[in-house]
Amino acid sequence: MPLGVEDPAPLAPTSPLANASPKQSDYIISANTVIDTNTRLEWQREIPTIQGSDTLTLEDAFFICRDLGNQWRLPSARELQSIVDYGKDTPAINEVAFPFTPSANFWTSSRQIDVAWELDFATGVLRPIEFSSAGLLKYVRCVKDHAS
Template sequence: MLKIFFILVLVLQSLWGNFSRTNVTVIDRKFNLMWQDNYEVASKTFTHREGLAYCKSLTLGGYNDWRMPTIKELETIVDKTNEPNHIYRVFRHIKPDGYWASDTLWRSLNFYAWYMNFLSGTPYYYNRVYHKYVRCVRNI
């Protein structure tokens, strides 16, 4: 019985690694981040500007210091072995689509922003006026 328990613990650790979850968040102990993981993450889309404002005004899990993640932070939750959504399995709410990052850039007279496409697990950039999903984050 004790062997089964230890095997189960090892399997869960390999699936979730440095992550743990609450009802509405995922905690990443490796990078000291808390990620939003509720129904809204997969049900609402925003322009980049709307997404920045949404995260800034979000109150979730008793916290109100949420922000839009950087593209580097979004890369830390990509799991290319998990298909069709290339995100760690600890995350319950996901659309296989683009999620805005806070990073911006100029290209050919347009203002663009980076986003993570969780269908491919690859970062791209797109015009900020278009709608993408948003997964807010906070430092812990």
């Protein structure tokens, strides 16, 4: 699989962390994407689907983001956690900025030798799962750096 071992996108130097409970004013919301003015990341507003299915294997998750072109990619664990709103749950995310977000597990690009990391948007739990589970189907939200 064309997956890097390193976290492909550590936050840039001097890039502030998102608040544990982001404010809606942190986001610039447009029809299809959301820009986080704190982290300067641009997010897909709604989750993508592949052949009618919303949940994907880890390998398909990498490809569906990369196939969007224009530097879209699967977010790292830290990046995906940046849009978690720990001030609410089911789903733990701002639902105006990110409508129809399922309270379920999402893939991240973060992988270690034996594990892949998933983020549960029911509450914001971030956990490693054994890499043998990479064929399981989970949700995806793609990200790219916001070119300011």
